[in-house]
Amino acid sequence: MTILDQHPELRERLHELYVHLHQHPELSMQEHETAALIEERMTGLGYEVFRCGGTGVVATLVNGEGPVIGFRADTDGLPLQENTGLPYASTARGTLPDGTDVPVMHACGHDTHITAAVGAATLLAQDRDAWAGTVVFLFQPGEETAAGAEAMVADGLWERAPHPEVIYGQHVWPGLAGTVEMTRGPAMSYSDAWRVTVHGRGGHGSQPENTIDPVVLAAHMIVRIQSLLSREVAAQKAAVITIATIHAGLKENIIPPVAEFTINMRNLDADVRQHLLAGLRRVIQAEAMASDAPEPQIEELYTFPLLVNDEAETGRVVDLLRGVLGEDQVIERPAVMGSEDFGTLPDAIGVPGVYWFFGGMSSEVVESDEPVPTNHSPFFGPVMEPTLSTGTTAAYEVLMSRLRVQ
Structure with missing residues (x-):
């Protein structure tokens, strides 16, 4: 069971949002339409919104006295021709900084990150009696070029937004949909x-x-x-x-x-x-x-930068999500050699960060004899469910674990 099983209408709206985002990817630091859509959605939910770092969006909801918690989702696509065969495959094109015209695809699944964050933000906005405090959603551009997090910090992010006591983030990858994997300590290279x-x-x-x-x-x-x-x-x-x-x-x-x-x-x-x-x-x-x-x-x-998960907070999140998603659905794993600029955001204000992966592949794909499409592949197409429900649930439950009124 996921939180979206209790909110089927929201799940349907998130599916529609995901399809739109998947069909309209934008290159790093050029996420203009994506940012405008995020602003519209978050403002409509009652969040205070401002632009930061060019095409970054910061959305804050203050709901009484309590802790300040942050959550980050990245927004950019990649210069790849999509070959997934999905009915909603991208046909978008973009222009690289050197002027080259290229196809654009959400080949790293950032469309799932945006969708899950909007889903969690929607649930928080709809049930304000259940929690107290402040939540800060960071929709970050330019992760693929390591430019976005630095751009937001340089643009006065932490002078303009409340300082969270912890910042969370997540990333879809070619694991089994419905599972979450995370690492204590150094997690990404x-x-x-x-x-x-x-x-x-x-x-x-x-x-x-x-x-x-x-x-x-x-x-x-x-x-x-x-x-x-x-x-x-x-x-x-x-x-x-x-x-x-x-x-x-x-x-x-x-x-x-x-x-x-x-x-x-x-x-x-x-x-x-x-x-x-x-x-x-x-x-x-x-x-x-x-x-x-x-x-x-x-x-x-x-x-x-090196991405280092706070060990104590990571352990707490592992236990929490095992209780929510199931003991076997949450796996602790060694560090990966992929890289992320997520750590720039908590490091800039000296607070803990925790970052995890959630699977995006069906059991048929994972268990087949064929290679599983990986991030940055033109064949990388996460199955819509239970991927989106898992990402939304993980984001929502981790945030609520710090905000929920006891």
Whole structure:
């Protein structure tokens, strides 16, 4: 049983909201229509609403004396062509900051996050006699680019909104719908992304002796970078380095003057992170020197902070949700190497944060022999139920556990 079993009309309205959001995703920091829709819904429920961080929305409901509790939901989509085959699949398009026209999809399920938050906010607004205090909903833009939480804080979020004593958040993922999974302590990794521009000296492919080949040089860098993990990080320490893009040249017999590749590095330990960041620079610069090439350019694209769940509060939430959803439906799990900027919000005011995952896949999908579509896949399409009911119930019950009138 979920809270929405007692509110079938609300569940139907949330389904309609979810379908609309799924069909109308917007890119990071461009969530203009999404923000306007959230403002309309939350204002209609009686919340005080203001914009923050560009396309972020803060919605506050004061209901007498009591604790102040925060809840965050992210709102942005991804530049992907949806291939789920759903009848409400997205056909939306958007424009990247460099001007590229791209398809847009809610491939990370942020539409479920918005819907569940609106559902919990609706239940709180409808039953004010059952609780007392203040609830602050943070509809955050730009999670995918690690820009949104920082933008909200920089825009005076915590000078303009009440300070919660704890902030909660959640994320759909390819687990079994109806389940919740969470981690005590470090839960999601640091993530650092760089763009490296390797400079050489171009020329004819028949005369490599007159060139400095940036393709060969970049290849040496990429191979050597992986040895940072295998030879400089203890086996007990988790770390991942991915080189997912490399671009150079226009023709097979012209050695280009420049090559470019990107790096994504993830780990769960601050000391390991600093060692690897220094090691990346050392390898890149040393390989350039070994080839007598100019110094490469390193552009830091973004950084996601380490997400650390407050251990005591996480334990309380685990026990609470097991009582609500069922003992077997709430699972404690190790940290994941995915990254989130959620932690920026509680960290900015020094309060605990707790973040969990809720499943979005049917038992048929999870138990099949085929790979389960993951977040950021063009095939990622959470089943509507019990996904939305579970996300709404988890958000509502955790908030009510701090606000409920005894």
